[in-house]
Amino acid sequence: MSQKLVDYENLKKLNQPFFAEFQQSLKESVESGWYILGNRVKGFEDDFSTYNKSKFTIGVASGLDALILGLEVLGLPKGSEVLVPSNTYIATILAIVRVGLKPVLIEPIEQEYNLDPFEIRKRITSSTTAIVVVHLYGKLCRMNEIIAIAKEHELKIIEDCAQSHGSSYQGKKAGTFGDIGAFSFYPTKNLGALGDAGAITTDSDELADKLFYFRNYGSKTKYYNKYIGYNSRLDELQAGILRVKLKYLDAMNQHKNELAGMYLSKLDASRYILPVVQQDYFDTFHIFPIRHPRRDALREYLLTNGIKTEIHYPVPPHQQEGYKDLFPGQSYPISEKIHHSVLSLPISYATSKEDVEYVIQILNSFED
Ligand SMILES: Cc1ncc(COP(=O)(O)O)c(C=O)c1O
Missing domain, CATH: 3.90.1150.10 (Aspartate Aminotransferase, domain 1)
Incomplete structure (x- = not known):
């Protein structure tokens, strides 16, 4: 008898049930003739906001970019300290470094794998400006305690939600607790695209407005650049795929x-x-x-x-x-x-x- 084989992941098999809907969506995209920031991106952003109960979703090119742009628009003083888990994926720390901030590593609660609020308190200094929480493995951090600390010390909260699409605490979804939620739709994620993709969630009109500029060269009107931005747009084809899978x-x-x-x-x-x-x-x-x-x-x-x-x-x-x-x-x-x-x-x-x-x-x- 042949041995049983169990894959860790099989993306073709995972996506197979959606192939017909993907093909329809891709066909519509191709035939629309509109390939950058069109109806599918807007549609996915609306759907994702409704799903999470967040006021805004801003589609970007990857989870790393969601973190970078999210940190950037908060306008934290360069060189200030950002608390971040010592056991996260490298992207969380890379984003902090990329925008000129200083990562300060915080140990997790061993059994929960997530940030220990007690350790957070110990590492706060007069230079601390933000906490990046990571809801690792799909489990939310102790958000009530972390929010209380952030309020006390006037710190911003960014949630790295790359591993927690749909996870919740007391019925409230990942990405809706902090100032910014950063999502990755890398193909293996719980909500995965067929390539790189990401999104930012926020309830702030001001941050959302800036983010819509920042992801598109700092521009909302073609050839007029209000900010020094990025090219980090969620792709129309990927947005169509994500709209199918979000259901x-x-x-x-x-x-x-x-x-x-x-x-x-x-x-x-x-x-x-x-x-x-x-x-x-x-x-x-x-x-x-x-x-x-x-x-x-x-x-x-x-x-x-x-x-x-x-x-x-x-x-x-x-x-x-x-x-x-x-x-x-x-x-x-x-x-x-x-x-x-x-x-x-x-x-x-x-x-x-x-x-x-x-x-x-x-x-x-x-x-x-
Ligand atoms: C915790 C965490 N943060 C950020 C990222 C970065 O996402 P991406 O690969 O879409 O840039 C990932 C996954 O890759 C992740 O697991």
Whole structure:
């Protein structure tokens, strides 16, 4: 009998149910003759605002650009300090550096993988101007506590929502708590395009107005440039694809939630550290992280049994070659511990319940 194979992700399979609708949308785009900032971008922005209950959505070229433009329009003093998790994807930190601000790394709560409000308080100085929260793996940060700290110290909040489309806390969606929400629609995201794409959410008329300028060369009227802007426009073709998939985002998140429920109830919790699920949080499990002290051996064992996994992430930002000089002599033990032991299990919309049953069975028979 041939061995069962479980992909970590299979984008063709994931997108297959939408192919007919994609083709219709792409056909309409091609035939419209309008290829930049047209009806599909506007339509997606409106749909995404309605979905999140945010006043504005501004489509941009990527998640990184959403963070860069979002930080830029806040007009924070150059060189001021921005608090950011020590265990995030590099884009969050890169965006801070790119706009001339100073990233200050904050350790997470180990079990939650998200920013520790207690640590935030400890690192605030007279130069701190903002907090970039990252709702990592699809779980929201402790936003009530973080908002209280930000108010107390007059700090701006930017939410990195690249991994949390549709996630909520007390019924309120990611991207609607802070001044700015930054989304990535990279193909593997819970809401993924067929290429690079991103968006910013905000309730501020002033910030939205600036962002509509900034993403388009600082211009709203052709050849008149009010600001020194960027070329970072959400593409019409991608916007059409995203409009199709947004209709199914809740169903896709529901599927991932059901798979997570299986892992949570059936994996041997005495051997693996499993994600915590808390009341009032709707987690969308962009990633299902488990931890084990012999992570690399476990990964190899899964692979020999036909199961592909990923590591999010193998090297923490402060130890990345290009970034080391930004954090000289600094250590982040919680973050380092997570990076050395974390393993992401298959939990795609394209992963079946049968696949997950198999992964559980193999994991529970690992001889550690
Ligand atoms: C937490 C986080 N922030 C930002 C990004 C950047 O998004 P993009 O790849 O669309 O630039 C990603 C994903 O790639 C991410 O996971």
